[in-house]
Amino acid sequence: MSKLNSVGKSEIRKDAVSKVTGESLFINDVKFPDMLYAATVRSPAPHIKILGINDAEARKLPGVKGIYYAKDIPGENKVPLVFQDYPFLADKTAQFQGQAVGLVVADDPISARRAAALVKIKYKELPAVFDPLEALRKKSPKIYGKDNVFKKFVIKKGDIKKAKADVEIEDTFTVNYQVHAYLETQGAIAVPRDDGGMNVYGSMQCPFYVQDAVAKVLGETYNKVKIVQQTTGGAFGGKEDVPSIVCGHAAMLARLTGKPVKLIYSREEDFQSMSKRHPGWVKIKYGAKKNGKIVFCKVKYILDGGAFATLSPIVLWRGTVHASGPYEIDNVLIETYAAATNKVPCGAYRGFGQPQVSFANESLIDMLAEKLNMNPARLREINAIRKGGTTATNQKITESIGLLKTMALSKKSAGWAKKWKKPSARKGVKKYGIGMASSIYGVGLGAGGQHLAKSGSFVQIEPDGSVIIAVGNTEMGQGARTVLSQIAAETLGAPYEIVDMMPTDTSRVPDSGPTVASRTTVMSGTSVMNACKVIRGRIDKVVRKKLKAKGKVLSENGFYKIGNKKISYTEVIAECWAERVHLSHAGWFRVEGTTFGEKDGQGDPYYVYTWSTMIAEVEVDTETGLVEVLNFISAHDIGKAINPREAEGQIQGGSLQGIGYALSENLVIVKGRMLNPNFTGYIIPTIMDSPDIKPIIVEEKYPKGPYGAKGLGEPPLICAAPAIANAIYNATGKRIKALPMIPERVKCA
């Protein structure tokens, strides 16, 4: 095996300089000549019948170029997501406060917003439902189908009724919304093309979803709709579904006006209208033997989907698959529901249905440990899935299983053995506590998105040896551009410095699915690697000819080597060009064989799993209820860190988002009205709130991943909240069963 030249090194981020210097162009920095600006007219109430619209005053405003409604849509008024229930613009009814009803275009953004505010929607309020449990009751107002159920799933492994436990424990947990709080709000610019097509530039994660949406809203063929991702200021799942709407609106207006149209959301309307992490309700029960072996797990998990399905079905699916945690349990029954309510739709947020259920199951593990009079770390170790073990879906784990290692290393790093004491042992007003939680994370879309489990790429070596790569996944701050450049550099034998990725553009590569689910390193990485291997094969032939040698060609520090003969990369590439060797290739990768039984949820839902353990140390002020996280350890088995520093960055960022989710982020919606749609009222952690987050990388190689890598993006958030909840309990003896664990709750618990 060749020594690695770039993979495994902490190469400098490709976008580091331009982001630090401010040269990066985010969508709001971009202008086109004769560009118009748009603003959105929104539903003033949670559930309304639209009786009429009076926009006479708005149209009189200087600079206003047009106001458009559902009837003006050139194509279809359905946002193509998992279902087709969400209209681009509300027509006869609107189902949540903030839903888009109309669009204004004007010469400048202020006039557009002013005009939008002047549009008067005449309406009558319809009966509404705001609580997901109520929504599922027979007599509730129905806003989706006959039962308000977007989706339900069942997992049934073994038979929980036959399982004989010595100890049983059950409790109910609730979690609130989480808002993505990306630095950059939603935004897009649509530009009519001179061939009649439409180019759309925007802040987004999933350009192919957007392409689909824009093609549909315009009634245009896909080859005339080019979507280019602009430098994106954070996404975290929040730019998975919503850009389909934002870009669809911009494209529709560009088509109707014949001009470029920019649509940028204010922070408030971003809060009010964009998909969030689902609030949820989890009732969970474990049964265990005295020795700690868990023999059954029963879960009922309900997500509050909001007014339209968007991604709820697949968010629910991931939560379902992982509802019983990273443990081998022979008897499992999981029932899950995504319910419709008259609130802002919920969608993807880092973790995708898992943090909610992880808060429940990992809190309950600690409660079970206490009942068993056992160190909770020990209980986790006893039940942890090992090589050859099975998951809740009865998937046999045969490789790349580093769960116990994440537990061992994080315990060692924290000094768990010395620091963990029973809750009753803590004294004083300010109390110290330590808590732990673990998780299993299925990498990629799995069986829930099998049709999307594909990834295209394009790799080209230029005449001077520099390399262009293009993929269908996006750089949104997570480091894809850097990591994929490293994989290409490694596979081609090219210096990392002269490899770079083009902005993601739907016309360059085939639909490669979304940039979600920690799938980019594996999916785009393998696709890029596959393309590079084809090109490398052509290069190797030239190397053998030039070196007059046979056998395997290795690469090292800008040279190709066979035995002790070597020749520089630059010289070989020049020779390839002189011989007119084809140095471009379109790569492809698809994943086969994931399964999930309709009736019992049994099967192999994911091709590989990332395993994680987190330990939180906290100090709880028992008088104020304020929780300070003193230290945070976040350990993840990711197969292989292509770029260790970037992996550590992912771990730190994700864990801090998990801390915010645990302690402070509290969106308040009362009777469908959002009360704090801004950072004054919705508190995210700042650097002052951040503990020293210590990342630990475990590398249990995944042989089918690029250079052994699995996925990392989502796991660092997932079990942060239960680790903190367990630490709070460890400090105070008080079990907080609702997120966020704001001071009021901690104090009053």
Added chain:
Amino acid sequence: MSKLNSVGKSEIRKDAVSKVTGESLFINDVKFPDMLYAATVRSPAPHIKILGINDAEARKLPGVKGIYYAKDIPGENKVPLVFQDYPFLADKTAQFQGQAVGLVVADDPISARRAAALVKIKYKELPAVFDPLEALRKKSPKIYGKDNVFKKFVIKKGDIKKAKADVEIEDTFTVNYQVHAYLETQGAIAVPRDDGGMNVYGSMQCPFYVQDAVAKVLGETYNKVKIVQQTTGGAFGGKEDVPSIVCGHAAMLARLTGKPVKLIYSREEDFQSMSKRHPGWVKIKYGAKKNGKIVFCKVKYILDGGAFATLSPIVLWRGTVHASGPYEIDNVLIETYAAATNKVPCGAYRGFGQPQVSFANESLIDMLAEKLNMNPARLREINAIRKGGTTATNQKITESIGLLKTMALSKKSAGWAKKWKKPSARKGVKKYGIGMASSIYGVGLGAGGQHLAKSGSFVQIEPDGSVIIAVGNTEMGQGARTVLSQIAAETLGAPYEIVDMMPTDTSRVPDSGPTVASRTTVMSGTSVMNACKVIRGRIDKVVRKKLKAKGKVLSENGFYKIGNKKISYTEVIAECWAERVHLSHAGWFRVEGTTFGEKDGQGDPYYVYTWSTMIAEVEVDTETGLVEVLNFISAHDIGKAINPREAEGQIQGGSLQGIGYALSENLVIVKGRMLNPNFTGYIIPTIMDSPDIKPIIVEEKYPKGPYGAKGLGEPPLICAAPAIANAIYNATGKRIKALPMIPERVKCA
């Protein structure tokens, strides 16, 4: 063989609507925010030593942002063309009037031009040479090397001294410049990228030449330099080399200012500075037997290259290879030279060194026919290369040889047999005449550009079945976008309407050589076809599965068929996407085996030839010298017309340019000073000057071309001038031996 669905049909041009409606965006229509405008400071005299520059006054002009010179170039001051003799900006000396010395950037184009006019170059004039024959003399001032010879070639077949002729004839012919007179002058916009790279948009034929130039002038790696061809308003060879300079200048200024920079040439500076068709001098001699069989041909051919080599070496090469015409002659001696003079450099113009020498050899054929007392058509038929015959380079022509057919069909169409009479038979002041000329045209770059004989492509079928193609060659009005879409549609079985080509972009496809030499249909066409075949192979598997049938899959009107079973294209593509079949591919094509002996010019310089015959009918006013072309027949064996209407358009446009070259286009440069750099003084034919040009397409299939096609772009111009010269002689008995045949010359001959 499957029936053809799109190839061979006169499908509607892809750019027809946007060009007719004015929606097409040419480079001057494009704006970027904060864009600056550039203008060029030029050498005031033909050969100068620069002593100093005073730009104080220019810098004071409001709006001026900077003035830059050779010393400010971030990278290398050499335009990378065939040689490296041409600097982006003159440093110590300038070698022609109009050569770029400095560049001004300003807030608006008028201020930029005003400032450029205010820059004072202090200089002393150096000895200059303006005539190529004088340039080759020992005592002439030397501006290139020791002998002013950019390049020389020799072709030696047989031994002209041993050839025994009954009749010999020799004469000397001269030809003048021809200016491309495209509708749109040279122009570019360079835009700094937020990753430190540079995007350049411009009017151009050869984006990869431009990429090379921009990378060099900036000192940047190629993967950071993306060149995108903007809709281009005509080129004809004039946008082959010059855009490297224009785009290089814009890129340099964008780098130095950090802003987008637009540089658009005025018509006058375009005339003064851009490469033109070479003036030339041809001395030619034929020897023939009494029966008309030509036994030897001797040619001395000198091109006036101007101040820098640009493309002169390869223009000369094509002229050399074709200097003895489309005839089988056993003994040939051709000596050719490209000489340096202190005038604007010459480069590529449709025909590329051939129209000059064709004027000489096809005029002399008629003179020989008269000496032999033979119908000139008959003399051509006797000597025409037939299947199995050999060219001047001793290349054996084994296939696709329709020369005699072009002669027969054009004669028939003209009524030659009845109309052609000996010159003495014509009476009156206004005299009717008919003339003929034929040519051989090597398709593509041949051995003279073997390293460029490659072509990349990218083809992608979108989820709705619509198709994107991308190639490295450009659409510049000749119809590439349409023809390549037809080839893709045909090969994939897709409806033509949903196939289209992306704007040419160097980052999408590998260096595919230039868009010149009638090479695009064969080179990019085959590359696209190759890519489509790979994708089609994947599609066919799905068709067989869906139809539960084996065997060859045919396509017909949007359906795939096996035997009598059929399934729609749309259904199959949907199934391919459902199965995640990879529907993208990067295609490649390269041509092997062309040769040209250094010493004797023997070999197979081209892989295939297009054969042409033109017949002109004229009326000459013997009192004014005015020649009216009454009728013009232009017949070409092009293998296969992918789109007959587009092919006819090429023939008509090229022939009319040939008529302008023959009769009116007369650039006057006196002592290195251009006297008529505009359309007031330089007369191109208008629609009022255009006769009915009748295109005749002969299809002698070229088995290795896409669907049998060869090249057509250049041939329609090549032998127009000698056909008209022969017609004038036929009318008047006066042999005009210099182009253009303006009234003064015709009257005084």
